[in-house]
Amino acid sequence: MTALVTIDNVHKSYQRDEFEIRVLNGLTLEVPAGDFLALMGPSGSGKSTLLNLIAGIDRPTSGRVVVGGKEISTLGESKLASWRARHVGFIFQMYNLIPVLTAYENVELPLLLTRLTRKERRSHVEAALGIVGLGDRMQHYPRQLSGGQEQRVAIARAIVTDPTIIVADEPTGDLDAASAHEILDLLQNLNREFTKTIMMVTHDPRAAERARHVLHLDKGVLIEQVEGLVPGGTSEA
């Protein structure tokens, strides 16, 4: 299977005052297109940092990050923003919807950056909200929705541009069990029926079970290479 995401000997460290905090240590990984990958590990293991690098909202200290054949680790700020708009769909733990906008307007946000007409945008938004089962809640504001519904709006916002990859950071972390179940069903459906590539950070083993593959990180290195992923493994501790 062709690799959609290639992480090649990536190091990431942060400077906090006089301390250098090393988060990722020479990580190498390939993720095929159409995969649903769960990243697990204790807090501070580097899983969110890895997700941020793949999503193009952070840059590696060294190494290469290639997504869909494009090396995003060398792109400038403006080009990276355009690349994210076209290729990445984000799902956050706290949904992060704009409270003053309706569900429809929240989902429309990424499309405002495109050249689509108002009519075309409407058709995309309606389709996305239909997929997540909220076609009848388009004019509702986030405060008028439950947590699960808010997260479904966030998922609609993530898929409305038909992105290359969907990144989800603890998408069920703030939901009750029933809502979490619905969201995971939805993600699984997006992966299976719409062949969307999904990378999800989670602490919840039940959420990880829904993924095709699970990776464990600890102290910035992969500690378990799960079958199905192209080997690369860790280069150093």
Next chain:
Amino acid sequence: MKFSRLILKNLFRNKLRAGLTVALMASIFFFVATLLSILDNFEQAANAGEGKNRLGVQSAISLADMLPYAHEEKIRRIEGITETSKLQWVGAYYKEQKNFFANFAVDADKMERVWDDYRVPDDQRAAFKQDRQGTIVGPGLAERFGWKIGDRIVLTGTIFPFNPELNVRGIYEHAVDSASLFFQMAYFEQALGDPGQVGMFWVKVADADRMASVSEEIDALFRNSEYPTETFTEKEFQQQFISMIGNIKLLFTTVSLCAIFMIVLLGAITMSMSARERVTEIAVLRAIGYSRGAILGLMLTEFVLLALLGGAAGAFGANVFYRFIDMTKLTQGFLVNFGVSGPTILLCVAAALGVGLLSGGLPATRSANLSVVDGLRKVV
């Protein structure tokens, strides 16, 4: 246009804060528009005689000192002068001291040639000339005191020991001045027992290009006399009059700038608060592909709109307010034909634009430069 809904909804997301900010800006721009309009009003008054080729001749010692009548004949002999007239500031009031306005004694038969910009119907002017106690009044005064032609009015003198008893014979029209009163010099002389001296002469010059040289000639003529003169153009004379109450222009401009600087600071605080509350939302927008430029544009547009709304509300509000307020009455004749003009409104709106850019610039730039990861970490 496609971002307009996002901008407008963010603009009024905290209605109380947005409302108070707009109200604050509107109040200050109302105040600034008022100050600028007062300056405008003075400027208009100073320019009222522009192009009328008039020179005012007063005592070089002070405006309170009088000049002998004999000066007039000598002035008239200077080449280029077509007419002269005596003018005396009387300083009387009507009924109560608060009813103070400009009132003058003038040469009735020369008035139409020297002050030809004061238009009076022929029959009214003839009636004024025939009646030694006749008076011509401005329409603003007539309206203020309910005077009409044929009314007899009595003024109370303050400078001179007599109370002019006058008959309203005419109401003049003038582009700027609507609140002056003129009566006959002959009546003034009779009442004071022929004083032989007057406060000013006004001179009509044939050629505008000769105003400066005629002015110099007049002053040169009396330089070594017992009564030296100082000759002004009408604008200089008005400005001198205004400057008696201090450097109004500097004072008002300084106060206006201070007020605007204050709203820049207050606006910056409000807008910083608004931006700080939306750190995560901005990080989300950045994450889903909004560039730094787009964030800067959205935030700045929002802040500028808020300031423009306040500026326009204040300036237009002042314009409407002063249409319904009789400032002549309120200021006892100090401000005549007062209003907030189109250019003043435009100036206020332009200043509001500047306020929006200055006060919103820093918070918008900080928002645009926000690290996406740091922004998301605030909540996630």
